[in-house]
Amino acid sequence: MTEAMKEILKLIRVKQWVKNGFLFAALIFAQHLFDAAFALKALLAFIVFSFTASGVYVVNDIFDAARDRLHPEKKLRPVASGKISAGTAWLVAVVMFIASSVMLWLLPLKFALVIGLYVVMNVLYSWRLKRVVILDVLVLASFYVMRVVAGAFAIDVPLSSWIILCTLFLSILLGAAKRKAELKLQERGATRAVLLEYNETLIDKLLTVAAGGAVLSYALYSVSPRTLELFRTDGLIYTTIFVVYGIFRYLYLLDKKSLGENPTHLLLTDGGTILNLLLWILSVIVIIYFRP
Structure with missing residues (x-):
């Protein structure tokens, strides 16, 4: 090439x-x-x-x-x-x-x-x-x-409206994490004017609300009457653990490893995140498509 x-x-x-x-x-x-x-x-x-x-x-x-x-x-x-x-x-x-x-x-x-x-x-x-x-x-x-x-x-x-809501909270988490990572780059020449309006305390609050909202909305989706009727199983609730771990892993990398400005790079390079995502997808497919 x-x-x-x-x-x-x-x-x-x-x-x-x-x-x-x-x-x-x-x-x-x-x-x-x-x-x-x-x-x-x-x-x-x-x-x-x-x-x-x-x-x-x-x-x-x-x-x-x-x-x-x-x-x-x-x-x-x-x-x-x-x-x-x-x-x-x-x-x-x-x-x-x-x-x-x-x-x-x-x-x-x-x-x-x-x-x-x-x-x-x-x-x-x-x-x-x-x-x-x-x-x-x-x-x-x-x-x-x-x-x-x-x-x-x-x-x-x-x-499902629950899926939309879960996506919204997860997306807010990614957006807030991006801003937090950019804040850490300010001293190195970051150029976003809006960063002057943010501080780590505010962003940490946004991250907390978004993380909680994402987990709660996914859990509620997995046990909602419509979901139980559609999939004819209550097993989807057990996949919530992967959602929780994925979010916690992301927050850990954001805080300790100064990652997060580019969630795509994180998704493609962090072994723990990749494995967790694959296990979540596999478990969802097995539960939805191969239920007894």
Whole structure:
């Protein structure tokens, strides 16, 4: 692979595509994981969302290049470092948007509306909302919720309000953790003005509420009458331990290892987190699909 291709892959943030795994939540919990038609449509939705998100990342990098050059880590991004010109970056963004738009015709209209909302909210976030304390974290959280909703819309299945609520709290946790990690980078040249409105005490409170909300909403989902009727088992409650451990592990790494600004990197590199996630997915599938 050439250096130019490596920089392009870095530009479109392929590693960030792991976030779009949230789209498969509806496929799994709607009991269609082993249905080829549903699975293929969910996979197509994943690709469309990934291409769209990549296009958004590239455009943001173009506009934020000057600011990124002042950041200890973001200065290494392809556009900020000058390894890819703004013109080339624009071309890549256009290609990503065109590719996602073509594939979008194969998916339901309501999925397309979520994609449109995602793009609009990203524009608003980059333009103004990321500078508004608290609201910036909520907007970041909404992006994950949109992924879950989009996954349900893509295969046209209902989604439990408890799952949406759990995703919201988990996303707030990730957003608040990102801000806490950025606070620790301030002395090294971090550039977000909104960080002046935050302190570790406030963020720790947000993390506590979000962590508790995520665990509670997941536990309530697992024992709700609708869930018990749908899956005909009460075994899902036992998977809560993986949710608890995953959150505690993340908070530990955030506090002790100064990680958290990039949850995707954490997910791809921390052995404990990876193993826990795989065990959770496996246990959920076994309980839902292979119950006695």
